Amino acid sequence: MRRGLVVLAGLLVSASVYAQAPSPQERLKAIAADPVALRAAVDGGKKVTFFCANCHGEDGISKTPDVPNLAGQNPAYLLEQIRKFGSGERKDQFMQGLIKVLKDEERLQVVHYYASMPVAPSKANAALAAQGKELFGKLCVRCHGDKARGDELFPRLAGQKVPYLQTTIQRYRDGTGIRNNQLMAIATSTLKNEDVTAIANYLTQLP
Template identity: 75%
Template sequence: MQGDPVALKAAIEAGRKASFFCANCHGETGISKTPEVPNLAGQNPAYLLEQIRKFGSGERQDAFMQGLIKVLKDEERVQMALFYAAQAAPPTKANAAQAARGKDLYAKLCARCHGELARGNDLYPRLAGQNAVYLQTSVARYRDGTGIRNNQLMAIATAPLKNDDIAAIAQYLTQMP
């Protein structure tokens, strides 16, 4: 589909239509208006599909998301992932001093998986332009082993972080294009 621009455009448009119920939380173009909810814009489509699968199977726990995902057909899941991936993920303003400190921490702890520009890939999410509150909450959940977010590599990478370190990394990432 990605080799056929006409089919891709049609899939993206179908994904826009299929994502109507997602817009309430994730925004019409994948830019959330709620700080605790992640932006989906610019995310890698393969990564998004895997997260949709995990919500559908119960590997990721969120009763609301799990209920919504179950009503989607496989084709709609693909179309939605392509739609969100095609949307721009604009950076937001950040605290410059914290962002500078966060850049160093990110380079040491995060870049090897999420990429130097924090744009992720098939396996790891795009973090550039993400909501700072969402980032802080997610990283703290990995670090604290709450069971809400489970990933052994993330638990190891985040273990040494203090809350102010997490805030600095979030400030760095939110202002990334």
């Protein structure tokens, strides 16, 4: 009985602590809803990203084929991926180390900065893109959206680099442990490598 009370008191205390401290995702939304705070976050983010620019480009359009564009990506998605690198749920030797340097506040600024940058689609093979469009319509559209622009839970894929898309889609499919997501494992399970290439060609040229 006494023990039950102690446990109950503990739960109440942690519940009230939780209620007082908004989660990073909640704070991200609060900033987005306030134009002045958003402007300040974007400006602050630009400064923090000076060492991200080497790989992701100054404006979030990556300079290397295996590095993703961050420009125009949903800020909630970016923040969640940063969390995953930090916890080791997502693996990349550079990103896991780098992300530890960022303070919580800087993470919010960085993702708002990149989200505010314009997307730059790439050229694609037209025949492959047409094939990819059909596959995307069957297998991917219900989560990533008909323009592949995603939302808070599902990433934007439109305008992303072909090699990054190929590698990433194959990692989910092959269960390599580098990217883990049940929904993506199921969605990609029937794709051949040629299909993956076709889908990547379709996605990269979308604005």
